[in-house]
Amino acid sequence: MLAYFIFLIHNISKYTILQIYILYRRVNFINLASTNYNTMLSKTLKLLGVCAGIVYLLAGCRQYTTPQAVPENLTCEYLKDPLGIDVIKPRLSWISSSQTRGFMQHAYRILVSSSINKLNKDAGDIWDSGKIESDSSINIRYNGMPLQSGGRYFWKVKLWNNTGEESGWSSVATWSVGLLDTSDWKGKWIGNDEPMPGDNVNAVYTRVSARYLRKDFASLKKVKAATAYLCGLGLSELYINGKKIGDAVLSPALAEYPKRAWYTTYDVTNDIKQGRNAFGILLGNGRFVGVRVKPVPVYYDNNFITKLTHYGMPKAIGQIAIEYTDGTHQTIYTDTDWKLTNQGPIITNNEFDGEEYDATKELTGWSEAGYNDKEWQNARHVKPGALQLSAQMTPPIKVMNKVKPIAVFERAPGVFIFDMGQNMVGWVNLKVQGKRGQKVAMRFAEVLKPDSNLNLAPIRTAKVTDAYTLKGIGIESWQPRFVYHGFRYVEVRGYPGKPSLDAITGMVVHDALEEGGTFVTSNAVINKIFNNAKWGIKGNYRSIPTDCPQRDERQGWLGDRATGSRGESYLFNNAPLYAKWLRDINDAQTDSGSIPDVAPSYWQLNTDNITWPAAYIIIANMLYEQFGNREPLIQHYASMNKWMDFIRNKRMTNYIIEFDQYGDWCVPPDDPSIIMSKDPKRKSDGAVLSTAYYYHLCGIMERFARLNNNMKDAGEYANLQANIKKAYNARFFDIKRNAYTNNTATTNGLSLFFGLTPGKSRQAVFNNMVNTTMRDFNGHVSTGLIGVQFLMRTLTHMGRPDVAYKLATNKDYPGWGYMVENGATTIWELWNGNTADPFMNSGNHVMLLGDLVIWYFEDLAGIKPDANTPGFKKIIMKPTPVADLTFVKASHKSPYGWIRSEWEIKNGSFTWNITVPANTTAKIYVPAKSEEDVYEGSGRASKADGVKLLGAEGGRVVYEVGAGSYKFSAVIKK
Numbered sequence: 001m002l003a004y005f006i007f008l009i010h011n012i013s014k015y016t017i018l019q020i021y022i023l024y025r026r027v028n029f030i031n032l033a034s035t036n037y038n039t040m041l042s043k044t045l046k047l048l049g050v051c052a053g054i055v056y057l058l059a060g061c062r063q064y065t066t067p068q069a070v071p072e073n074l075t076c077e078y079l080k081d082p083l084g085i086d087v088i089k090p091r092l093s094w095i096s097s098s099q100t101r102g103f104m105q106h107a108y109r110i111l112v113s114s115s116i117n118k119l120n121k122d123a124g125d126i127w128d129s130g131k132i133e134s135d136s137s138i139n140i141r142y143n144g145m146p147l148q149s150g151g152r153y154f155w156k157v158k159l160w161n162n163t164g165e166e167s168g169w170s171s172v173a174t175w176s177v178g179l180l181d182t183s184d185w186k187g188k189w190i191g192n193d194e195p196m197p198g199d200n201v202n203a204v205y206t207r208v209s210a211r212y213l214r215k216d217f218a219s220l221k222k223v224k225a226a227t228a229y230l231c232g233l234g235l236s237e238l239y240i241n242g243k244k245i246g247d248a249v250l251s252p253a254l255a256e257y258p259k260r261a262w263y264t265t266y267d268v269t270n271d272i273k274q275g276r277n278a279f280g281i282l283l284g285n286g287r288f289v290g291v292r293v294k295p296v297p298v299y300y301d302n303n304f305i306t307k308l309t310h311y312g313m314p315k316a317i318g319q320i321a322i323e324y325t326d327g328t329h330q331t332i333y334t335d336t337d338w339k340l341t342n343q344g345p346i347i348t349n350n351e352f353d354g355e356e357y358d359a360t361k362e363l364t365g366w367s368e369a370g371y372n373d374k375e376w377q378n379a380r381h382v383k384p385g386a387l388q389l390s391a392q393m394t395p396p397i398k399v400m401n402k403v404k405p406i407a408v409f410e411r412a413p414g415v416f417i418f419d420m421g422q423n424m425v426g427w428v429n430l431k432v433q434g435k436r437g438q439k440v441a442m443r444f445a446e447v448l449k450p451d452s453n454l455n456l457a458p459i460r461t462a463k464v465t466d467a468y469t470l471k472g473i474g475i476e477s478w479q480p481r482f483v484y485h486g487f488r489y490v491e492v493r494g495y496p497g498k499p500s501l502d503a504i505t506g507m508v509v510h511d512a513l514e515e516g517g518t519f520v521t522s523n524a525v526i527n528k529i530f531n532n533a534k535w536g537i538k539g540n541y542r543s544i545p546t547d548c549p550q551r552d553e554r555q556g557w558l559g560d561r562a563t564g565s566r567g568e569s570y571l572f573n574n575a576p577l578y579a580k581w582l583r584d585i586n587d588a589q590t591d592s593g594s595i596p597d598v599a600p601s602y603w604q605l606n607t608d609n610i611t612w613p614a615a616y617i618i619i620a621n622m623l624y625e626q627f628g629n630r631e632p633l634i635q636h637y638a639s640m641n642k643w644m645d646f647i648r649n650k651r652m653t654n655y656i657i658e659f660d661q662y663g664d665w666c667v668p669p670d671d672p673s674i675i676m677s678k679d680p681k682r683k684s685d686g687a688v689l690s691t692a693y694y695y696h697l698c699g700i701m702e703r704f705a706r707l708n709n710n711m712k713d714a715g716e717y718a719n720l721q722a723n724i725k726k727a728y729n730a731r732f733f734d735i736k737r738n739a740y741t742n743n744t745a746t747t748n749g750l751s752l753f754f755g756l757t758p759g760k761s762r763q764a765v766f767n768n769m770v771n772t773t774m775r776d777f778n779g780h781v782s783t784g785l786i787g788v789q790f791l792m793r794t795l796t797h798m799g800r801p802d803v804a805y806k807l808a809t810n811k812d813y814p815g816w817g818y819m820v821e822n823g824a825t826t827i828w829e830l831w832n833g834n835t836a837d838p839f840m841n842s843g844n845h846v847m848l849l850g851d852l853v854i855w856y857f858e859d860l861a862g863i864k865p866d867a868n869t870p871g872f873k874k875i876i877m878k879p880t881p882v883a884d885l886t887f888v889k890a891s892h893k894s895p896y897g898w899i900r901s902e903w904e905i906k907n908g909s910f911t912w913n914i915t916v917p918a919n920t921t922a923k924i925y926v927p928a929k930s931e932e933d934v935y936e937g938s939g940r941a942s943k944a945d946g947v948k949l950l951g952a953e954g955g956r957v958v959y960e961v962g963a964g965s966y967k968f969s970a971v972i973k974k
Contacts, residue, residue, distance in 0.1 A: 069098045069165065069918075071108075071137070071157045073897075074173035077393055078575045078627070084178035084229065084265025086391035088147055091631070093138040094157055094170060095897045096918035101946040101964030103918040104162040107133045111169075112144050112155040119154045119172060126153060131160070137919055138628050138871055138895045149184045150227060150321055152176040178265055178391040179229055185389065187229075187333035190379035191283070191315030196342040201310075205353050205463060206293050210346035210482065211283035211314045213379060215338045216369050218276055221324040226272050230318035231263035233311075233385040234286020235482050238318075239367035240271040240279055248396035249509060250484065253543035253580065254287055254556075256587035256600040257311040261386035264396070268320065279332065280367025283314035284349045284482025287602055288385065291352045292461075292552070309602045315382050317389070339376035346481070352552045353463035355480035359471035360436060390583075394576040395512040397543060399426065403506035408499060411452055411491070416499055418490040423826040423844055425486050425539035425549040426509035427466065429479040434496030436472030441465055441494055442504075444487035446550055446843035454491050457838035462552040470496075484509055486539065486550030486844050488825065511541040513572040516893040519856055522886040525809050526856070529816045533853055536826040536846045537568050544581050544600065548829065548842040555598045556581065559612035559662065560847040563789035565619050567853030569626040570863070570892050578619050582632050585616050586639045593646030597661070608650060609661035610690040611786055614697055616640060621700050624707075627895055628871020633704045641713065644701060647694065648720075655720075655727035657694055660686025664746045664784035666848065668814035668831035675830060675837050682782065684746040688732050689786055695724045696754045728756055738764035745772045746787030752798065753790040766798045779806050781814050781831065788850030796859045801882040804855065816852065861890030861901045862925070871895045875922040877914060878956070879903050881972075896920045900965075905972065912968040916961055925956040928970035933957075935969045 071094040076082055096105060109131050111124035118125055127144020156170045179185055191211060200207045230238050231252060238245040245266045252262040290310025319333035345362045349355040365371045406421035423446050432440055444464045445454035464485055468478045492499060519530050540546045544556040568574050588599040590606065595613035597605040617640050623629040651657045664684040669677035677683065698721040705714035732740050738761055740747040748769040751757045757765050773782060783791055795804040811817040814831035822834045829845035830836045858864040862879030865872045872894035879888065879901060887904040897917030904911050916922045928934045934957050936944035941959060950958040
């Protein structure tokens with residue numbers, strides 16, 4: 001703009017000057033007839049001089065007023081304005097708001113202050129990074145003064161772009177620090193380690209009531225700031241002066257008790273008043289109190305799990321730190337001065353069995369000052385709930401959405417069935433009016449029997465029943481606090497009269513992760529599968545990724561999420577959740593190095609197989625590639641290395657691992673009534689799976705070793721991998737048949753995907769994989785949990801996306817589309833979920849998604865990080881038009897901002913709209929024969945601003961583009 005004005009002023013003609021002046025006079029209603037030529041010329045030049053002066057001033061200020069580069073979406077440890085973190089050098093990130101083509105950050109400056117007033121004055125009294133020349137904008141390590149326990153910090157950032165322009169300051173962001181040292185905890189663990197009246201711990205269906213803790217205190221001064229820290233096990237809610245603090249539910253996060261428990265932090269400055277106050281803590285059982293304390297044999301793949309874990313009775317530790325305006329401080333903490341009762345309305349709460357609430361026993365005003373608690377007992381000092389308290393640095397679980405039922409019918413007199421229209425996870429809010437003492441019971445199920453009753457067989461021993469006893473005052477509204485269910489159908493009994501659809505509302509509950517992706521295509525089946533996948537994924541976020549939300553299991557099975565976690569990362573910012581889960585897995589590791597198949601280890605299954613614990617390493621690699629997060633591979637390297645050594649010493653002989661526990665779990669059986677196939681042609685050799693996985697993990701560990709600058713380990717892993725590959729092919733590869741063992745799609749596909757197959761044999765092995773799929777299984781999925789993790793990408797990357805597309809769109813058995821055709825609104829545990837034995841037949845499992853969601857985004861849409869420059873700093877955009885697919889529209893919020901890919905084929909032309917976020921570059925692959933056929937906007941792509949031609953590859957023209965939005969088009973062969 002400045003250059004344009006200078007050009008104008010220097011080159012403007014007298015005639016143009018007069019025209020400007022005439023226009024000026026007309027706009028200001030000046031009589032032109034009264035003004036001679038010289039006057040007109042003189043005044044116009046003065047006018048232009050004023051304009052030039054303004055332009056000059058603007059030019060001098062331009063470096064402070066460039067709006068397009070202002071940083072936004074500031075995060076600390078992948079969280080927005082987190083409270084109570086326990087990282088002493090947290091990582092800071094931001095996104096540039098610039099939409100200018102080619103925008104790159106050249107430098108940044110961070111200010112961190114102890115108060116917002118200081119920050120507003122640009123005083124970084126805690127840290128002023130100075131101008132740092134770097135294009136890094138994610139995971140910038142704080143490097144200021146030592147952070148203090150309980151400290152609150154305010155920060156902002158500005159940046160300079162690649163042309164030297166300086167942005168304005170970002171908006172202010174904050175973080176606060178939790179309690180860094182054990183000595184910072186003044187509170188004591190309190191509760192009652194013995195069962196209280198009404199509890200029955202040793203019943204087959206464990207019944208333990210909720211605990212209520214309270215304490216009054218006086219605040220005679222004006223509060224400047226107040227922070228609460230609480231760990232209530234198994235679950236807890238904090239109340240101050242009758243008000244629940246925050247909107248989290250099922251808090252805190254699950255943990256590997258008793259090694260660790262997570263505490264939560266609350267800003268309660270505005271909740272404490274001058275004068276009398278009261279604090280209250282409501283405790284539920286969660287998974288701390290055993291949901292099945294009495295031994296109940298549960299058969300599971302040749303293992304008897306005779307007892308679920310039980311760690312103790314509900315208990316809490318907490319404190320509230322108050323700073324007054326006069327500079328004094330006060331801490332209120334849990335001790336034996338607190339009062340305790342279990343004689344409240346929550347009679348029992350059990351995550352498997354449900355919650356019972358008697359409104360006639362409500363403790364009105366129990367968390368308000370002055371409440372009469374004389375009948376309550378004093379809380380006792382109890383055994384600590386965990387050896388270590390750590391800050392919960394993941395978004396809390398919340399009620400994220402509401403669902404209204406679509407139908408209700410009376411199944412029998414007084415028995416009503418509600419259809420929510422969607423298999424969901426959470427609970428229902430009940431609205432009811434009736435007499436005091438009337439009881440309404442609600443049971444939950446995913447499917448109905450043919451006679452329209454609830455089908456509870458797949459729920460196994462879980463009672464899944466919530467009950468509410470009315471107090472008889474007007475319209476009553478209730479929802480449980482400490483349980484959740486997986487369900488589409490709700491059976492209601494005891495309802496006064498005939499309920500309308502408004503009688504219940506479904507409350508959708510899951511971790512409050514930021515949504516990070518959209519996806520839609522021209523194919524309705526794919527769209528429905530994607531929607532089902534999203535419902536299933538979020539429904540199984542319960543502070544850990546669970547296998548299912550409905551039956552008596554709900555465990556964090558490692559094998560279910562090894563590859564799926566990557567697909568999920570395109571839908572949600574799951575970085576905090578999976579980083580936390582890796583800590584759970586680490587905590588569950590035994591001293592010998594063994595890692596369980598389930599973490600936290602609420603089922604204590606240490607089978608020491610390979611394919612399930614492998615998720616520990618694979619997910620750490622996912623966090624690195626998808627989010628640029630190196631911390632897990634540093635933090636857990638020693639633990640991972642210990643497990644790799646443990647497995648090698650225990651299971652490996654001559655570089656082969658014979659042992660495998662689960663096989664290619666849940667391959668589609670030929671008999672639709674059974675769970676596991678008995679056909680040996682469908683089963684993959686367990687030794688192939690174990691050895692191939694260990695080989696793959698060696699490659700990842702070599703990478704981790706190099707990133708940790710441990711060249712010794714890197715060399716050892718590289719050598720080990722080479723020896724495994726040699727032994728693997730010598731043992732399992734039939735060179736005459738060009739197949740591995742019995743020629744399943746899983747054994748061949750796994751060998752190809754992991755790079756075990758000799759180069760000259762790759763195409764022949766792949767042909768066998770395709771033939772197995774198309775000939776032996778009639779173009780349908782033939783793999784289980786293991787094979788499906790690499791199925792779609794192997795088919796596509798080896799040149800047969802048409803086969804992958806067929807698998808993705810089949811409507812008959814087996815396939816994801818078959819689930820859709822049979823009414824599924826989530827993903828089934830079994831390919832034959834509508835016909836198989838109900839014992840292991842969840843309607844909401846995500847393990848069989850495999851790499852399908854990855855394939856949607858990375859291959860159909862063409863959005864993928866460059867593995868060598870992780871976190872989407874460099875983006876690979878390579879869409880795959882296939883079969884009758886006419887358009888794909890997808891977006892993903894990467895650590896640098898939104899990436900968009902929207903392509904359409906119409907009338908023989910390929911049109912592709914893309915957005916590359918600021919401070920990144922993308923390598924894009926346009927389907928076209930020649931660069932002469934490719935346009936960006938209205939001109940040749942190779943001549944477009946921000947576009948660099950790299951060459952041609954595999955029927956595509958390849959370009960490098962900078963940040964910005966582009967519209968490519970090309971004529972393609974029909």
